[in-house]
Amino acid sequence: MLRPSQINSLKYAAGLTLTSVAIGVTGFMTIEHFNVPDAFYMSVITVSGGGYEVLRPLSQAGRIFTSFYILYNLLVVAYLVSVITTFIFDGELRKIFKMYRTDQEIKRFSGHVIICGFGSNGRKAYQKLLNNSVRVVVIEQNEQLIRQLSEGYNGADIDGDGVPGGKIFYVFGDATLDPVMEQAGIGRASAIIAALPKDSDNMSVALSARALNPRLNIIARASEKTSERKLIAAGANSVVMPDEIGGSHMADLVVRPEVIRFLDLISGLSADKLRLEELSFQQLRREMQGRSIRELDVRSLTGANVIALRQQNGTLVVSPDANYCPAIGDVLLVLGNETQIEAFEVRYRQL
Incomplete structure (x- = not known):
């Protein structure tokens, strides 16, 4: 997965190259009075160091400009080569190709489930769906989690319960943004689980998802009791409050432990499922x-x-x-x- 710093390096290198060409075109047109095609040609052969034929002898001012222009371009080319070398040796080109193939596979999905957020709740939901042979696409914007997804979790046991996780299809981005949801195939999905840490973000997910797919089954996570009504109003079909469920579960273990143990058998939390x-x-x-x-x-x-x-x-x-x-x-x-x-x-x- 491309890190933001690597994306910025690519943008910066491309920007320096274009700026260099623009400086060359402007300089050759101003000092040597070349027309635009000739000035562009002179700029390109100078930037690339190709050593092709100079169109005509340069004036003294033109030679001074070209000398400094060449020194400037040595720095630009060195930086551009370092960025490209980093991509080659770090395997980033391979990762880009892998992401492209994943996107193409997701475009063929239909009736799948989208999980927004791969925290503890998202991972548990993912594992449960996987155990029931449900196809899942994960949306996550945490760079570290995405790296774990792409490198460490594929074919591995995700939450330590001894069940292999298989290949994980994921989209890197902010789940509250419509383009990211569309990349995950929101229009063809059967359900979406909004398991983001903030209730406000889960409301945004519910609103956008309902607008993009009116038939979608939307399950949202909430931390505050006051958020439940808002999430329902935003379009969620069901709202789950993990903290409240956890507290009630612990209290029930005191007052009716055997009932809870039986429910644990059904939920898969016990060894004898x-x-x-x-x-x-x-x-x-x-x-x-x-x-x-x-x-x-x-x-x-x-x-x-x-x-x-x-x-x-x-x-x-x-x-x-x-x-x-x-x-x-x-x-x-x-x-x-x-x-x-x-x-x-x-x-x-x-x-």
């Missing part, structure tokens, strides 16, 4: 559609349990009646260990 999966009526195999929960017989056939059902009207039914027949728009919530859920997926989900 349980998995909570959802299956909509439309995803159910056709031969299974129209059957009651009793007739589906999920527990006997897979070991998993149907613990809840969300109906089309939004009503959540816990421990649904065994005689209930799921209908269009309903979503089954199934709980089991990894093996049981895999068996459930194979038997009940449409291929």
Whole structure:
């Protein structure tokens, strides 16, 4: 990833070169009365040190100007060579090509999730999505984190839980800016997670994302309770407050520890993980559609349990009646260990 100092060096070198040519053109036109094409030719052969034929003998003033002009250009060329050499030996050209290829790959993404900010919350969200085979694009403007992403995290275990992270697709920039979001494919994304440290920045992300993609599912992080209502008004579908959740979690470990340990099993925070999966009526195999929960017989056939059902009207039914027949728009919530859920997926989900 190009560092800001390296970008500035490139700009500075290009600026010095153009300034040098401009000085040469002006000097040769003023002192030697060359026309513009001839003055440009003289400037270029002087800057490049090419040693091509001089158009005509120079006056004394012209020779003095050219002498100082050559000395000035020795410094310009030396600086330009040092910048180019740094790029070659530091592998920056390779990194630029790699970034270009990444951008081209992102342009082909559709239905992916964008994570704004790769701090502790962003990394955890990334790992969870990766474990569920969701394609993710990260937006981050911290140079150090980007370097870790591009050099250290690709194919590595990102948060130390023993799960390889795979290739990370990222965009370097400020997530509150529309061009950066568009580079991450905001128009084709299915969801965005605003996990930036400042609530005001997450509001900007929500506002911009909603304007760029009205159908987008926006999940925003908040530090202050007062920000929750503002984030919803800005377009967020859901607001998560990690500090408040953490405090409540610690208190619940005191008053109902076994409940929390069970929830940790579902959330994956415990070594013996349980998995909570959802299956909509439309995803159910056709031969299974129209059957009651009793007739589906999920527990006997897979070991998993149907613990809840969300109906089309939004009503959540816990421990649904065994005689209930799921209908269009309903979503089954199934709980089991990894093996049981895999068996459930194979038997009940449409291929």
